[in-house]
Amino acid sequence: MSRGIVALVLSTLILVATQITIISPLRIAGVVVMVVWLWPLALSLTGSTPFAVASGFVAGVLFDAHSQTPFALSGVVGALIGLLVSFLAREGVGDLDAAAWWVPPLIGAFVGLLAPLLYVAFGAVVGDSSLWRASVWPMMLVNAAAFFVLVRPLSRAARWVAEFGGWSRS
Amino acid sequence: MATARSRRRVVLVLSGALLFSVVLVANGGVAKGLSASARAIVSPFTWTINLVAHPVAHLFAGAVNYSDVLKQNEQLRAELGRERLTVNENSALRRQLAQINATQHLSYVGALDTVVAQVTANSPSNFSASVTISKGTADGVLVGMPVVANGGLIGRVVSTTSTSATVLLITDQTSIVGVTFTNGREHALVLGHGVNDPLGASAVQISSPLRPGSIFATDGLAGGQFPAGLPVARVHTITLTPGTSTYELTLKPAADLTHLSYVDVLIWEPAT
Numbered sequence: 001m002s003r004g005i006v007a008l009v010l011s012t013l014i015l016v017a018t019q020i021t022i023i024s025p026l027r028i029a030g031v032v033v034m035v036v037w038l039w040p041l042a043l044s045l046t047g048s049t050p051f052a053v054a055s056g057f058v059a060g061v062l063f064d065a066h067s068q069t070p071f072a073l074s075g076v077v078g079a080l081i082g083l084l085v086s087f088l089a090r091e092g093v094g095d096l097d098a099a100a101w102w103v104p105p106l107i108g109a110f111v112g113l114l115a116p117l118l119y120v121a122f123g124a125v126v127g128d129s130s131l132w133r134a135s136v137w138p139m140m141l142v143n144a145a146a147f148f149v150l151v152r153p154l155s156r157a158a159r160w161v162a163e164f165g166g167w168s169r170s
Numbered sequence: 171m172a173t174a175r176s177r178r179r180v181v182l183v184l185s186g187a188l189l190f191s192v193v194l195v196a197n198g199g200v201a202k203g204l205s206a207s208a209r210a211i212v213s214p215f216t217w218t219i220n221l222v223a224h225p226v227a228h229l230f231a232g233a234v235n236y237s238d239v240l241k242q243n244e245q246l247r248a249e250l251g252r253e254r255l256t257v258n259e260n261s262a263l264r265r266q267l268a269q270i271n272a273t274q275h276l277s278y279v280g281a282l283d284t285v286v287a288q289v290t291a292n293s294p295s296n297f298s299a300s301v302t303i304s305k306g307t308a309d310g311v312l313v314g315m316p317v318v319a320n321g322g323l324i325g326r327v328v329s330t331t332s333t334s335a336t337v338l339l340i341t342d343q344t345s346i347v348g349v350t351f352t353n354g355r356e357h358a359l360v361l362g363h364g365v366n367d368p369l370g371a372s373a374v375q376i377s378s379p380l381r382p383g384s385i386f387a388t389d390g391l392a393g394g395q396f397p398a399g400l401p402v403a404r405v406h407t408i409t410l411t412p413g414t415s416t417y418e419l420t421l422k423p424a425a426d427l428t429h430l431s432y433v434d435v436l437i438w439e440p441a442t
Binding site: 014 | 184201204205206207208211212215216218219220223227293294295296297298300336342344361362363364365366367
């Protein structure tokens, strides 16, 4: 197994475990901050679309295994976030990691706002319309604020993983 | 610049992932198997992080909240004393009620055996209201059994292993509980609206003598998921929209779902 994949698998497993044991119980205004959705965004900033998409999907699937929600739905949202941010980096504002300091937090806030909505929409696509009954607004706002703050430190962690795995663009 | 080929590849992977999830949702059994495998993969990591993080978190919380903990301890002692008194007063009445129910061939919740379990984890997700408890099939806990705590129904068992079980709380978006009120004369459904939202109720006619604080209890109708008489929720707000013949209600769970430490699983299975 290549060093890159080992780094990716290990970092994803540690992230999911941290989400479940530490971050999920620390609810902010009753809302869980979904770091498993922020991770693919942070990985996208390192410049690797396949790793960001794969890690987003696997982290979401592993997270869903601990919850009574449709299995793999968080994974689909995670993969989509990795893909969208990678496309934005390539086709939109350029090298996000080297962009002005406020660009990644702003993108993080936008992704935090969008992600719960995507989750509910995909839930309806796979036949679980009960997800609409939850209040999505607080989830969107809290995740947007948390992603705004956390995207920088997490992208630094993603850069370490990328350097260790040998896929960093620097 | 991304090549068209790599873009196609990523779109293909994503479509595959979406299809994969659709298939898994459609095949509950496969999803359960994969879910158990995924939990097993993550468990050594969660165990390690728990081992490191919990003592630190407890130390920090204990240091910060020490005076609150002492105060809470005194309150709990006083509460325990009052509850003991109530239990003693009620035991004779409960025996009488059980005897009357037995002569009328009615089921009586107080006569059901229970399994006491500790809550070991809360749902990590925003979209699911559930808890994991420390007892499973090895202790007689089966899927479908009602779970009570803190003065009311909290939910029902939805999955089990030999040593643990998952309880879907009444606040979960998928939860629907058949209830009765005004001494059993009227029926309604109590609907979960998510972890952070009050419970809702199906249409209740304005002729119903409801007021804030009225208790809704399980109706125990034939084929229902719960035995009769378990307190489910209290009426919180009553709204009457002009021109309609029904109330809009918001309800609060009868049990305090925010502080669940120990729960009782009722050894009762819904009729199939």
